[in-house]
Amino acid sequence: MSAPAGFGKTTLLAQWLGGTDDDDRRIAWVSLDAADSDPASFWTYVVSALQTAVPGVGPSALELIAPSDVSTESVLTLVLNDLAMAPADVWLVLDDYHLVDSHEVTNGMVFLLDHLPSHVHVMISTRADPELPLSRWRVRGELVEIRATELRFTSEEVTAYLNEVAGLDLSAVDVEALEQRTEGWVAALQLAALSLKGREDVAGFIAGFAGNDRYIVDYLVEEVLEHQPEPVRSFLLLTAVLDRFNGPLCDAVTGRGDGTAMLTSLERANLFIVPLDDRREWYRYHHLFADVLRARLLNEQPDLVPLLHQRASAWYERKDLLEEAVTHALEAQDFNRAARLVELAVPIIRRNRQESILFGWLKALPADAVRCSPVLSVFYGFMLMVSGDLHGVEPRFEDAERAMAAVPSGAAPPWAVTEELRTLPATIAVYRASLAQARGDAAGTSEHARHALALAGPGDHLARGAAAGFLGLAAWANGELSSALHTFTQAVASLHASGNLIDALSSTVVLGDMWLVAGRPGKARRLYRDALQLAEAQGEPVARATAELHVGLGEIDREAGDFAAATRHLTTAGEYFERAPMTESRYRWFVARALIARAEGSLDQATDLLDQAEQIYLPGFFPEVQPIGAMKARIWIAQGKTSEAAEWAQARGVSVTDEVSYLREFDHLTLVRLLLAQHREHPGGGAREQADRLLGRLLESAETSGRAGSMVEIRMLQALAQAVQGHRAQARGMLGRAFAEAPEPAAYAGLFIAEGAPMMELLRDAADHGTADYHPRRLLNLAVPPKVQAPLEGDQLTSSADEKLSGRELQVLRLLDSELSGPEIAQTLFISPNTLRTHTRHIFTKLAVTTRRAAVRQARDRGIT
Numbered sequence: 001m002s003a004p005a006g007f008g009k010t011t012l013l014a015q016w017l018g019g020t021d022d023d024d025r026r027i028a029w030v031s032l033d034a035a036d037s038d039p040a041s042f043w044t045y046v047v048s049a050l051q052t053a054v055p056g057v058g059p060s061a062l063e064l065i066a067p068s069d070v071s072t073e074s075v076l077t078l079v080l081n082d083l084a085m086a087p088a089d090v091w092l093v094l095d096d097y098h099l100v101d102s103h104e105v106t107n108g109m110v111f112l113l114d115h116l117p118s119h120v121h122v123m124i125s126t127r128a129d130p131e132l133p134l135s136r137w138r139v140r141g142e143l144v145e146i147r148a149t150e151l152r153f154t155s156e157e158v159t160a161y162l163n164e165v166a167g168l169d170l171s172a173v174d175v176e177a178l179e180q181r182t183e184g185w186v187a188a189l190q191l192a193a194l195s196l197k198g199r200e201d202v203a204g205f206i207a208g209f210a211g212n213d214r215y216i217v218d219y220l221v222e223e224v225l226e227h228q229p230e231p232v233r234s235f236l237l238l239t240a241v242l243d244r245f246n247g248p249l250c251d252a253v254t255g256r257g258d259g260t261a262m263l264t265s266l267e268r269a270n271l272f273i274v275p276l277d278d279r280r281e282w283y284r285y286h287h288l289f290a291d292v293l294r295a296r297l298l299n300e301q302p303d304l305v306p307l308l309h310q311r312a313s314a315w316y317e318r319k320d321l322l323e324e325a326v327t328h329a330l331e332a333q334d335f336n337r338a339a340r341l342v343e344l345a346v347p348i349i350r351r352n353r354q355e356s357i358l359f360g361w362l363k364a365l366p367a368d369a370v371r372c373s374p375v376l377s378v379f380y381g382f383m384l385m386v387s388g389d390l391h392g393v394e395p396r397f398e399d400a401e402r403a404m405a406a407v408p409s410g411a412a413p414p415w416a417v418t419e420e421l422r423t424l425p426a427t428i429a430v431y432r433a434s435l436a437q438a439r440g441d442a443a444g445t446s447e448h449a450r451h452a453l454a455l456a457g458p459g460d461h462l463a464r465g466a467a468a469g470f471l472g473l474a475a476w477a478n479g480e481l482s483s484a485l486h487t488f489t490q491a492v493a494s495l496h497a498s499g500n501l502i503d504a505l506s507s508t509v510v511l512g513d514m515w516l517v518a519g520r521p522g523k524a525r526r527l528y529r530d531a532l533q534l535a536e537a538q539g540e541p542v543a544r545a546t547a548e549l550h551v552g553l554g555e556i557d558r559e560a561g562d563f564a565a566a567t568r569h570l571t572t573a574g575e576y577f578e579r580a581p582m583t584e585s586r587y588r589w590f591v592a593r594a595l596i597a598r599a600e601g602s603l604d605q606a607t608d609l610l611d612q613a614e615q616i617y618l619p620g621f622f623p624e625v626q627p628i629g630a631m632k633a634r635i636w637i638a639q640g641k642t643s644e645a646a647e648w649a650q651a652r653g654v655s656v657t658d659e660v661s662y663l664r665e666f667d668h669l670t671l672v673r674l675l676l677a678q679h680r681e682h683p684g685g686g687a688r689e690q691a692d693r694l695l696g697r698l699l700e701s702a703e704t705s706g707r708a709g710s711m712v713e714i715r716m717l718q719a720l721a722q723a724v725q726g727h728r729a730q731a732r733g734m735l736g737r738a739f740a741e742a743p744e745p746a747a748y749a750g751l752f753i754a755e756g757a758p759m760m761e762l763l764r765d766a767a768d769h770g771t772a773d774y775h776p777r778r779l780l781n782l783a784v785p786p787k788v789q790a791p792l793e794g795d796q797l798t799s800s801a802d803e804k805l806s807g808r809e810l811q812v813l814r815l816l817d818s819e820l821s822g823p824e825i826a827q828t829l830f831i832s833p834n835t836l837r838t839h840t841r842h843i844f845t846k847l848a849v850t851t852r853r854a855a856v857r858q859a860r861d862r863g864i865t
Contacts, residue, residue, distance in 0.1 A: 001125045003148035006187020009125040010095050012151065017091065024088035028053035030095065037100040039072060039108060040065050046092070047079060054090055056822035057082040060612070063577060063586055070615045072108040080112070081837055083120050084844065085822050085852040090120045097126040106131050113137070119853060152184025166193035170202065177206045225296070235262050237300070240293035241308045241331070244276060244284045252315035253308050306332040317341065322348070326361055335369040343375045343416040350500075359383040374400035375420050382431055385438065388618050393435050397428050426455040426463035433470035437477075437623070440663070445474040465494030469507060476514055477623035479662030479705040485514050501538065505531050505545035506585065509552045510622060517625075519708025521556050521747040528552045547576035548585050555592050558599065561749030561782035566596055567835075571826070587613040591628065593835070599753055603635050605838045610635070623663060627652075630670040637670075637677045638756050645674045656690045660701045665710060668698055672717050676758075679724050691721050712742045713751055720755065723762050732766045739775045746778075753783045805846060812839045817856040 001009050010031075017027050028049040036042045044065050047058035061078040064070040083090060109132060113122060124130065137143035153161065158179045162168050170178075178192055199205055225233050238254045239245055245253075247260030263283055266273045276282040285293065298305060309332035316325035322345040329338035342361050349358045362370055362380045370376045381396030404424070407413050415421060429452035436444030452467035472488030475481075488511050495504035508531040512524035528549050535546040554569030570592055577589060590613035597606040614628045633648040649655070654667045656675075675691035695718050702710040715738035722731035739745045752759055760783060766776040805813065815825045826836040840852075847858045 001123065001146040001151075002129050003127070003146075003151050006185060006190075007148055007151040008186040009151065011186075013093055013095065013123060013125060017093070026053040026086065026088055026090045027093065028090065029093045032094060032096045032100050034099045037102045037105065039102075039104040042100050042105050043072065043075060043108065046094070047075075050079065050083070050090070050092065054083070054086045054821075057086070059574065059577075064612075064616060072104075073111050074615065076108060076112050076115075078837075080115050080117065081841055082822065084117045085816065085837075085840055086117075086119065087821070087852060088119070091123060092120070093123045093125070095125045097124045097130060098128050103131070151186075153179070153186060153189065154184065155179055158184060158189065161189060162193060166190075166197075168193060168196055168202075170196075174202060174206050231256075231258070232262070232266070236266075236293055237297045238304075238308060240285065240290055240297050241305060241328075242284075242312060244282055246282050249312065249315055253311045255311075306334065310334055310337070313337065313341070323357065330361075330364050335366055339365060339369045339373050339376060340416045343373060343418060343420065346375060346379060346420050347418065359387075371399045372403060373415055374403045374424055375415065375418070377403065378424060378428055378431065382434075385431070385435060386618070390435065390438055393431070397432065400424065400428060423456065423460050423463050426452045426460060426467070429455055430463060430466040430470065433467065433474075437470060437473060440477075440624075442474045442477045442623075442663070445470050445477075449474065461494045461498035462500055465491045465498055465500070465503075465507075467491075468494060469510075472514075473510075473623055476517075477625070477663045479665075479701065479707065481514065481518055481706050485511075485518065488514060501534075502542050502545050505535050505542060506548050509548045509585070512552050516556075516559075517707050517709045519712065519743040521559065522744055525553065525556050528556070543576045547573040548588070550576065551585075551588050551592050555588075555595075556747070558592065558596055559750040560747050561753065561779070563596055563599055566592070570596070585622075587617040587628075590616075591626075591631065594631070595750070595754075597835070597838075598635060598638070599750060602838070603639050605835070607632055607635055608838065625663065626666045630667050633670050634673060634754075637673050638754075640677075642674060642677050642681060645670075645677070649674060656694045660694075660697045662701070662705065662707065662710075665698060665701075668694060669713060669717065672698075672721075676717070676720055676724055680758075688721055688725055691717075695721065708741070708743050712738055712745075712748050715741060716752060716755070716759075719762060720758055723758065723765075728765055731762055732769060735762060735766055735776070745775055749779055749782050752779050805843065809839050809843050809846075812836065813843055813855060813859055816840070816843075816852050817859065 001013070003009060017029075028046075030045050030049045032042070032045070036045060044062065047061050047065070050057045051059075051062075058079045061075045061082075064075050064078070109130070113132070116122065134143060134145075138145075155176070159172075159175050162170050162175055162178065178189065196202055196205060225236065228236070235250070235254060235256070235258075239250050242249065242253065245259075245263075247263055250259030250263065251257050263273065264280070267275065267280070267283070273283050273285055276284060284290070309328045313325045313328035313332065313334070316322070316328065322341055326338055326341045326345065329335075329341055338361070342358070342365070345361075346358070358379060362376060362383060365376070370380050377396045377400040381393040381400075384390075384392045384396065404413075413421065420427070429448050433445045433448035433452060436442075436448055449467045449470035452463060453471075456463035456467065468487050468491035472484045472486075472491055475484035475487060488507070492504055492507045492511055495507055498504075508527055512527045515521070515524040515527065532546065532549040532553070535542045535549060550569045550573035554566040554573065557563075557566035557569060570589065573589055577586060590609045594606040594609035594613065597603075597609060610628055610632050614632075617628060629648055629652060633645040636642070636644040636648070649671055652667060654664070654671050656671065658664060658668065660668060672691045672694055675687040675694075678685065679688040679691070695714055699711065699714045699718075702708075702714060715734060719731045719734035719738060722728075722734055742748055752763070760780065763776040763780050767780060812825065818825075822836060840855075843855055847855055
């Protein structure tokens with residue numbers, strides 16, 4: 001729907017969408033403005049609107065949008081897959097699209113529109129044709145166009161509006177003249193009607209009414225404004241700088257005291273004012289009217305505009321609404337004030353982990369304003385590190401240090417005097433430790449962390465906690481587990497003492513990881529449960545930490561072989577993650593889901609989930625002790641894709657001659673699995689002997705560092721190495737040692753089950769030989785049997801490639817033929833939404849369909865549902 005401003009596009013859309021008896025139709029409406037031209041903002045609003053209309057759409061997509069580097073196509077693919085399951089027609093309305101018609105948004109829109117399911121429709125309302133391939137869609141018959149010609153009022157409609165709605169009682173000649181002058185332009189007619197009210201020379205006014213669209217708006221608004229009392233006219237112009245307003249805010253900006261009464265009067269007079277709440281406290285102007293008012297204010301009193309924004313900023317600051325205060329300071333180009341306000345907001349931003357807001361402010365400030373503020377320079381560097389730009393970080397820290405050094409000793413600093421400024425030297429050292437961590441420099445991490453501890457005072461709990469945390473992480477990366485546990489426990493305590501509960505709870509997850517490496521999953525579970533009880537008592541403010549703790553518990557349950565409990569924890573975590581901002585640990589949810597999928601035999605799904613994890617993983621926060629690439633290589637080995645795994649090893653630079661270390665242990669243990677698989681394919685090639693030697697070196701390293709969890713895995717692989725050579729007695733003995741040396745052997749079921757058929761054969765052999773150890777039989781009972789294709793009712797339901805649906809896919813298909821939404825289906829089957837989407841995608845592929853409706857129809861045609 002393309003037409004100039006004021007042609008009634010939004011009104012028509014609202015009336016048409018609301019004037020149907022089709023209760024099944026789902027409508028997602030997005031009202032856009034210029035701030036949404038950023039692709040991340042635009043797609044966030046679009047996906048959020050779709051979620052409102054069709055619950056269950058886009059939870060994973062929202063987490064991928066920002067601040068990660070995931071492509072728009074990847075995000076939209078997730079959304080399209082979700083929309084394909086929508087049970088009814090979906091209408092996505094993008095109102096005022098011209099405000100966001102940027103090149104980046106356009107590319108995403110082309111992809112979305114080219115891949116829409118047949119039951120999903122997009123309606124674009126715009127003042128100018130977008131840069132979309134309209135001609136291509138027009139030729140295909142996929143485009144319906146409504147333009148100004150169709151939107152113009154007819155003669156009958158003009159007469160009805162002016163005489164019946166506006167009550168002007170104009171003659172047919174006058175109505176015809178206005179119709180000709182306005183060409184049925186709705187906004188112009190409305191403005192004309194307002195100007196005509198109370199005017200004696202109606203014919204003279206109409207006779208002089210002429211001009212093109214822009215001039216008509218200027219002329220009519222001028223007529224409206226000119227005929228308002230001066231207090232009203234002045235009020236309209238002065239408050240035009242506000243995106244939203246209430247009475248007190250208007251008083252602060254105008255310097256008057258009649259704000260509340262004036263807003264009530266304006267609403268009664270229909271002067272383009274829109275209420276934003278049911279209490280009639282907050283309002284905004286109609287966008288077109290606000291644009292004209294601002295243009296007129298800028299033309300008449302340009303020097304006043306910055307002052308009005310400054311007044312608004314001051315009012316918002318007094319109300320502790322720092323986000324709005326910063327916005328108006330930036331609009332006023334009062335960058336000194338904006339920088340000071342951002343400095344004041346940093347503690348709240350850090351406490352609530354709202355880094356994306358802070359980064360937006362820092363990018364809006366001139367480079368000099370950021371560089372001149374030590375606090376802003378440091379946090380700009382941190383933001384760069386969060387976004388993955390490690391090269392730009394150190395210069396920001398050096399800027400901050402130069403600025404602080406330039407202040408004479410004893411002189412008052414020219415910046416906001418806050419705790420952040422006082423502790424900034426320690427904070428810089430902490431961030432340098434983080435930067436070293438991101439680069440894999442354990443020695444540098446320790447050095448900077450110790451420097452931070454030396455700079456921090458006894459009561460600087462946040463700095464001390466962060467510094468101790470990086471010391472613990474460096475010790476962990478070096479495999480010094482005892483030191484890591486001691487130091488990181490202190491770090492968590494300091495974070496609690498600082499009041500930074502979110503980081504304290506998230507760090508508890510890392511501490512639990514360390515206890516798992518120590519072979520103490522029971523200790524980790526108790527830590528998680530205690531922290532989760534605290535997190536749930538705090539509610540939404542710590543939603544992200546609550547999600548991370550559920551992921552941690554899910555990982556422990558999976559490792560113990562309780563896949564149902566693990567799935568429940570991960571489903572709960574996913575619900576929390578949907579309400580929480582993107583975090584550096586979000587990727588772990590995908591990893592945990594992938595490992596469950598692998599345990600359940602869904603290896604392709606596991607690989608897909610690991611791909612998603614890899615897309616959002618950012619280095620720099622924790623040692624990469626379990627690289628995602630190695631996890632994928634393990635799945636390829638389980639699938640018999642040894643060539644792909646060998647390519648991974650070569651690209652990663654992993655070999656049997658490497659120096660062993662904990663930081664590379666996961667890679668080396670993956671290489672051992674590859675060598676054993678290669679031996680099975682080509683016995684006698686020396687691969688097993690290489691595996692034996694590498695395992696021996698790894699075991700020595702793990703024993704020296706007290707990593708009992710690592711020792712269990714190494715002993716298990718030594719047992720498999722004996723088994724592939726046919727030394728069954730030795731294999732059973734080594735397997736028994738793996739169980740005997742584990743502090744909590746029952747907690748490692750997942751480790752053994754993940755090895756698949758070779759391990760099952762070894763466990764059966766151990767059980768058959770009457771070992772007194774009950775673990776082999778227990779693991780055999782816990783193992784998920786290989787997936788089989790369930791027989792179908794009637795004929796087998798297959799695609800053209802004769803791909804049969806699995807039993808679980810049949811369950812999903814039958815529930816697709818119901819009124820249940822996607823999340824409700826997932827809950828019914830006790831699976832996560834992501835797992836449901838994967839099953840649905842497999843169903844669509846096997847049935848050669850693209851929508852939920854089509855899949856159900858295929859099933860009905862074949863007598864399945």
